[in-house]
Amino acid sequence: MNNQPNTTSNSTNQSQTTQAPPYPTAAALPTQQAPKNIRFDFNEGCRVHLPLLEEAEGTWRIELTDLDTGNILFAQAGLNQALVRSSKRWYVRFGITIWQDSKAEDGKTTSTQVFSYAYDSKDKQVLIVFPVGTLGDTLAWMPYAARFAEVRQAQVTCAMSELLIPLFKDAYPHINFVTHDDVRAQKLTDQAYATYYLGLFFDDATCDWQPSDFRLVGLHKTAAYILGVNPKEEPAKISFSDEGRPIKEPYVCIAAQASSQCKYWNNPTGWDEVIKWLKAQGYRVICIDQKTVHGTGIVWNHIPYGAEDQTGSRPLTERARWLKHADFFIGLGSGLSWLAWSTGTPVVMIAGFSHPTTEFETPFRVINWHTCNSCWNDPKERFDHHDFLWCPRHANTPRQFECTRLITAQQVIETIKPLAHKR
Numbered sequence: 533m534n535n536q537p538n539t540t541s542n543s544t545n546q547s548q549t550t551q552a553p554p555y556p557t558a559a560a561l562p563t564q565q566a567p568k569n570i571r572f573d574f575n576e577g578c579r580v581h582l583p584l585l586e587e588a589e590g591t592w593r594i595e596l597t598d599l600d601t602g603n604i605l606f607a608q609a610g611l612n613q614a615l616v617r618s619s620k621r622w623y624v625r626f627g628i629t630i631w632q633d634s635k636a637e638d639g640k641t642t643s644t645q646v647f648s649y650a651y652d653s654k655d656k657q658v659l660i661v662f663p664v665g666t667l668g669d670t671l672a673w674m675p676y677a678a679r680f681a682e683v684r685q686a687q688v689t690c691a692m693s694e695l696l697i698p699l700f701k702d703a704y705p706h707i708n709f710v711t712h713d714d715v716r717a718q719k720l721t722d723q724a725y726a727t728y729y730l731g732l733f734f735d736d737a738t739c740d741w742q743p744s745d746f747r748l749v750g751l752h753k754t755a756a757y758i759l760g761v762n763p764k765e766e767p768a769k770i771s772f773s774d775e776g777r778p779i780k781e782p783y784v785c786i787a788a789q790a791s792s793q794c795k796y797w798n799n800p801t802g803w804d805e806v807i808k809w810l811k812a813q814g815y816r817v818i819c820i821d822q823k824t825v826h827g828t829g830i831v832w833n834h835i836p837y838g839a840e841d842q843t844g845s846r847p848l849t850e851r852a853r854w855l856k857h858a859d860f861f862i863g864l865g866s867g868l869s870w871l872a873w874s875t876g877t878p879v880v881m882i883a884g885f886s887h888p889t890t891e892f893e894t895p896f897r898v899i900n901w902h903t904c905n906s907c908w909n910d911p912k913e914r915f916d917h918h919d920f921l922w923c924p925r926h927a928n929t930p931r932q933f934e935c936t937r938l939i940t941a942q943q944v945i946e947t948i949k950p951l952a953h954k955r
Contacts, residue, residue, distance in 0.1 A: 541721050556715040559722045566647045574726035577618040578626040579737045584613040590634030597627040606819040624762030653686040656725035662692040663731050667867030671695050672752035673730050674768040679761040691715045702771035710752050730755050747909045751890050767874045772849035777857040784817040787868040788836050789826045793921050794885040795864050798937040803836035805941035818842050828920040860951045884935025896947050905932045
């Protein structure tokens with residue numbers, strides 16, 4: 533979940549059968565060649581193009597299998613000039629077997645196996661596509677893309693926002709980083725052996741884009757399931773020029789803005805009380821949000837009173853420097869929390885709309901279990917990216933946003949105390 537770079541969404545909503553326009557799409561024909569002009573690849577699932585046969589040559593018969601489970605996923609005979617593709621777009625170690633069936637003069641069918649293939653991405657070009665405009669999601673998913681490259685020994689290209697590439701390109705030198713526009717300009721989809729799309733697929737009831745609903749496994753770990761790697765969490769590696777502490781005094785970084793009101797700390801005096809307490813402990817409090825003011829209609833959220841203003845559309849590498857040298861970071865279920873985690877800085881995360889399993893594990897997670905909570909993880913409550921005031925259970929009632937409104941400053945301060953002046 534993110535608030536930087538500028539975005540109103542932390543996810544990509546796909547239909548079951550069509551790709552959302554912002555994502556680069558697969559080449560029209562599969563990229564890999566096989567005997568008898570058959571073509572295949574693993575871009576947007578397993579795809580096999582069967583060419584035209586003359587009547588005397590017979591027809592094609594094909595079988596797609598999951599080699600790891602032994603399940604036959606698709607079997608069809610009598611095909612001619614057809615494009616066969618799997619419904620599942622996530623990682624499967626597919627097996628492809630193709631026969632040519634023809635009838636002899638005596639009427640008997642002769643079946644000849646012409647192609648058998650087992651998925652193997654070693655040394656192959658694999659494209660992993662991240663949505664653009666999402667800081668937290670990309671930081672959350674990058675370790676799993678790197679793990680895929682290591683485990684599969686593939687030549688991985690990651691397509692993402694140009695704002696994020698500087699954080700990763702030196703930290704992961706074995707991975708090629710490009711923008712979505714680069715993918716199109718360089719026609720990388722025409723070269724790819726396999727392509728995997730990372731996102732939060734809210735309406736994927738048939739699990740075509742993700743093997744398990746992200747609300748069940750966690751925002752970050754959903755990438756592991758899509759890519760078929762170990763879901764053990766780890767912070768993303770990032771690289772940036774570090775010129776040392778930006779200020780000499782002890783300081784704490786905070787981020788109070790979010791892309792939706794449900795993600796804010798909605799206690800009206802919470803930030804003020806915490807900042808007063810931090811200053812009494814001798815800390816300078818630095819706000820590193822992108823925006824000083826954010827909201828919609830009659831609801832606008834301002835930088836907390838008493839915090840020093842370091843907001844603005846600044847390079848993420850600069851944000852990383854501020855975070856690295858802070859004693860700790862206080863934030864929300866947003867992208868800057870993921871960035872702080874990646875710098876090794878202790879993260880105090882104030883969140884009630886999401887269950888703690890949604891984000892990375894931190895011993896300093898603040899949630900009030902006595903209130904309504906975790907609506908984000910409830911598949912019955914479809915998140916509405918266009919409703920800034922989304923509160924599915926208590927909208928327009930006195931209980932709206934109680935999940936964080938009833939998180940007290942006292943609870944946050946008690947969580948902070950073990951961190952104060954420990955670094």
